[in-house]
Amino acid sequence: xxxxxxxxxxxxxxxxxxxxxxxxxxxxxxxxxxxxxxxxxxxxxxxxxxxxxxxxxxxxxxxxxxxxxxxxxxxxxxxxxxxxxxxxxxxxxxxxxxxxxxxxxxxxxxxxxxxxxxxxxxxxxxxxxxxxxxxxxxxxxxxxxxxxxxxxxxxxxxxxxxxxxxxxxxxxxxxxxxxxxxxxxxxxxxxxxxxxxxxxxxxxxxxxxxxxxxxxxxxxxxxxxxxxxxxxxxxxxxxxxxxxxxxxxxxxxxxxxxxxxxxxxxxxx
Ligand SMILES: Cc1cc2nc3c(=O)[nH]c(=O)nc-3n(C[C@H](O)[C@H](O)[C@H](O)COP(=O)(O)OP(=O)(O)OC[C@H]3O[C@@H](n4cnc5c(N)ncnc54)[C@H](O)[C@@H]3O)c2cc1C
Numbered sequence: 057x058x059x060x061x062x063x064x065x066x067x068x069x070x071x072x073x074x075x076x077x078x079x080x081x082x083x084x085x086x087x088x089x090x091x092x093x094x095x096x097x098x099x100x101x102x103x104x105x106x107x108x109x110x111x112x113x114x115x116x117x118x119x120x121x122x123x124x125x126x127x128x129x130x131x132x133x134x135x136x137x138x139x140x141x142x143x144x145x146x147x148x149x150x151x152x153x154x155x156x157x158x159x160x161x162x163x164x165x166x167x168x169x170x171x172x173x174x175x176x177x178x179x180x181x182x183x184x185x186x187x188x189x190x191x192x193x194x195x196x197x198x199x200x201x202x203x204x205x206x207x208x209x210x211x212x213x214x215x216x217x218x219x220x221x222x223x224x225x226x227x228x229x230x231x232x233x234x235x236x237x238x239x240x241x242x243x244x245x246x247x248x249x250x251x252x253x254x255x256x257x258x259x260x261x262x263x264x265x266x267x268x269x270x271x272x273x274x275x276x277x278x279x280x281x282x283x284x285x286x287x288x289x290x291x292x293x294x295x296x297x298x299x300x301x302x303x304x305x306x307x308x309x310x311x312x313x314x315x316x317x318x319x320x321x322x323x324x325x
Pocket of ligand 1: 132133134149151152156158196197200201303304305307308310311312
């Protein structure tokens with residue numbers, strides 16, 4: 057473990073399960089995963105994928121010589137979807153969005169036994185504060201964290217959850233408190249758009265959100281996040297701590313190339 061309490065290790069692909077044709081659960085196995093048992097399911101992790109043709113995980117390291125650079129593993133951010141310490145297994149759920157992205161490509165094509173690097177900050181994470189009403193808006197990349205948030209809520213809370221997926225086949229059954237309503241939004245988009253934000257805002261405007269204690273959690277594509285942050289913070293005047301909004305990806309841009317822009321958007325309002 058290093059100074060910032062990050063644990064990282066190499067694991068191996070053990071099992072691939074298609075939850076539906078656009079969504080894959082991967083099971084990884086490794087011997088050095090005990091520290092991860094202190095992490096909250098739903099917190100984010102970093103995975104490190106060897107570039108094509110490289111058989112091992114070489115973690116980024118400032119001391120590496122330039123000529124080795126193309127062998128360094130590619131870093132992506134995903135969600136800790138669970139683990140079984142006894143079986144030495146960890147789980148990550150991937151949107152299968154094609155082979156252009158190294159993470160999605162790994163989820164679809166990596167052979168059983170393929171290595172992957174996995175890192176997490178070893179700490180408990182509060183996914184959502186204790187309030188009466190929750191407004192949770194995400195796309196398929198956020199399903200793992202949404203599942204974890206819903207599981208963590210008290211039985212008597214209420215709220216609305218909007219999840220954008222590309223077809224009805226992508227609906228998943230979610231354990232949730234009775235007072236939480238789930239709205240699946242089908243959008244088979246091929247380009248950047250804000251259907252998710254527009255539909256959620258229209259619905260919330262119709263029912264009203266003037267409640268005493270409240271929390272909005274937003275995790276989806278950049279344009280939707282921007283629109284929704286604006287809605288809650290500027291239009292509805294919610295406080296900063298009442299809104300957690302972060303772009304999980306940006307249309308047309310690989311994760312590491314959009315990081316700066318996504319972070320700036322996060323600190324915008
Ligand atoms: C905190 C956090 C947690 C996340 N958790 C998860 C998770 O549990 N499961 C999950 O699937 N994703 C999750 N994501 C999103 C994931 O990191 C991005 O989708 C990432 O870009 C995928 O990497 P890649 O190598 O497949 O594609 P990249 O190389 O990053 O991108 C290649 C191309 O694919 C496009 N692209 C990227 N993601 C998608 C997508 N979902 N749909 C369509 N096109 C896309 C990009 O715009 C780009 O054009 C999370 C992101 C964050 C910040």
